[in-house]
Amino acid sequence: MSKPKYSTWMMIVSLALVIMTACGPAATPTAAPQPTSAPPATSAPEATTAPTEVSPTVAPTEAPSGAANTLVFDSNIDDLITLDPAVAYEFSGVLVVHNVYENLVQFVGADLSNLQPSLAESWEVNEAGDNWEVTFHLRDDVKFASGNPLTADDVVYSFQRVISLNKSPAFLFTDIAQIKTDSIKAADPKTVVVTMPKTASPQAFLSILTFTVGGIVDSKEVQAHVSGDDFGSGWLLDHSAGSGPYAVDHWQRDVEVLLKANPNYGGAQPPLSAVLVKHVPESANQQTELETGDADIAQNLSPEQIAAVKGKEGVATTTGNSLLLFYVGMNVAVKPLDNVKVREALRTAVDYDGIINDLLSGNAKKVQNVIPAGLLGFNPDTPFQQEIEKAKALLKEAGQENGFTVEMLVPTGAGPGGVAWADLAAKLQSDWAQIGVTVDIKQVAQAELLGSYRAQKGQLVMILWGPDFPDPDANVGPFTDINAHSIAFRNSWDDPIAEQARAAALITDPTERAAAYEAITDYVLHNGPYVILYQPTQLFGLRSNVQGFAWNPMGYADFWTISK
């Protein structure tokens, strides 16, 4: 009977261990209370925020850095697949990459209309026959995190890499800017010339370069890690080779990404020496971590949770803009949606204010044109609000006074802004029922919905769109041009307005360009196959000592401006 005794002992010992540790003090130095008054942004945070009350039983030995110097950003980063700027095209990837790499040009903070210098101290656009020549003059003091100096060769390598890898964001270079690998040349170590055909928009290209796909990688460092023909993307998946304020320390899948300040960064060192983007999929836990002070910023709180944390000690809330548009596409290949009056009637019967105020608790902007607020050419006019009699009259003119039945595809789950797609669909269903239009809601997983939508198999399709780069062409092109094989195509809408849209993309004078877009979007508003519902607002919970946080509508924040 010796065996059972041995295992009994093992059990007792294990049990004792469990109980002992359960009763011991929590070893989390992060449970330290946060100071109620914010330290000045410029002061060294270490001294002012050192935890005084709780002396941690465990010294953070190989700790990334102290809690006071680390920004903890709670988010659901399920979508993270890579940290390579040439491949990343998901929300979480973009958020991280933006803080690790620098671009030739940039938009600062939440502003998306004033292009600013970054790695390029100046640039010019010249005509050269059938081409545009965009010339960038690089700063000469820039070093990568590795210590290597940044030269024109790095820029050429970075852009060629995007095109050769041909991953998700590559079409921004190849299709929108219409450049090839031999379009990018280093004229001298500090000058880069990009040649693009006159059919592409230099303004759109410059906007694209502010986005993560335009991040400049350290070509020497990356080439040292190339495996086969992968251009180092296997290594850049979870390493970084940039010149930005932070560098990737590690990415533990489904757990966290830790960024540490880049000692070779050319600008001022960021106030917080580390950023922990922590994967917290359950928003209730983001809320608790925010309230206890374990998280500094929580990204995925619902409107109800934001209301619940408001006014709690040490917690503040803020909003950020997005460039997303929630809309319903109307496939004009389906009768009677081919009739422009029917489409106008559907637009006229929607209770937009009710959706925004009741369903979204006001966390959205009423936008009815295909360019969202925040981009050049945005038209704030909102001519539509529910007018049942007018909508009925329009249906009668279209010969549909008895109404009709139509199917609407709706994604499952909740869209950004926290409202369940099904609730939104039910609201539209009841609005349209008032003018005799019966909507059969068919709710399917978004992947399945996109399959049908792409194949022009939808009738009504409820979905959202966000521009790929901060330029009106990123919306107007897909929404008007059937040849772009995007939104207009999915709704079978072939309209000559596409030509005007293509022309507007090439206008270089901003005022002239904005005027052109105003005319185009107004035409699409009344003739196009879309009911634009709203532009959602992003909600954030943050500790009240967090300063300098500004959400960029393109889906990232500059971590290096944040202090606490």
Place this chain on the structure above:
Amino acid sequence: MNFLTLLLRRLVGIVAVMAGVSVITFAISHLVPADPVAAALGDHATDAQIAAFRAEYGLDKPVVDQYFIYVNGLLRGDLGKSIRTRRPVAADLRDFFPATLELSLAALLVSVLVGIPAGAWSAIARNRLPDHFVRVFSLTGGSLPIFWLGLILIGFFYGRLGWLPGGGRIDRFIEPPLSITGLYVLDSLLTSNIPALQSSLQHLILPAFTLGYFSTAVIARMMRSSMLEVMRQDYMLTARAKGLRLNAAVIKHGLRNALIPTLTIIGVTFGSLLSGAVLTETIFSWPGLGRYATASAISLDFPAVMGVTLLAAVIYPVANLLVDLGYHWLDPRIQHG
């Protein structure tokens, strides 16, 4: 039948099960009317990108060819590449499985340590206060939704009292132990890393209890009824007649016999712990296989779904094998047929 024959038979069984599972899962995942590529590349991908992606993953080939390519890879130990994470499925499983295994083992430990004594106690004190207490405890455990229990426990022990950490496997300012088995508690013991051991144990308590409560309840109920059955046996009467007190008789003669049916339940429970960890993992930000499987299924990532399913197809028979060996240890008369 000796141990070796048993093992061989089980191995053949595992291979047969895997073959069947692979055909069925593959067929189902390819009959789904949705497109995994649309899910992976999203709304904005161009037709050319979609075509390139299809070619990269072999999705442009007929389904039967795809199956044989898959099986061919499988025989060489290649589980394919995940459509969602763009990584080899084997690497994903290696990352996520240890977390789930650690959580499930901890939950199993909780349920065995609590469930068996509670069940036995309940039987001895039948229809008295302790029995009522255990029965209410079991009924509650059997009916509480896991996500609710988890959120309440976090809210109370972490949010309100601050006694235990809220989520994750280890404190964010403590380096995880050197990976040997991937089980943090075991690895920190093996490397004598005391801070990591303490932190990982603390992080295990709430999720292990949350996940283990249901199985604790099941095991306690099973133990109670089998103990009641054993207490009616002649040898127990004999033991009592020879002057042994009830508790002594139960511990010396009853427990082992009553454990046999309970062991069956433990085996089954372990399988369900592994597969039932999804909600617990989500609530406790636990980077495990359950969440990986769910995310993969939602994005129609069939190589990943296949990988998880095949892993499960190995684990269940292995758990059963261990249970069989356990029978033999508890009662050497039991023959494996």
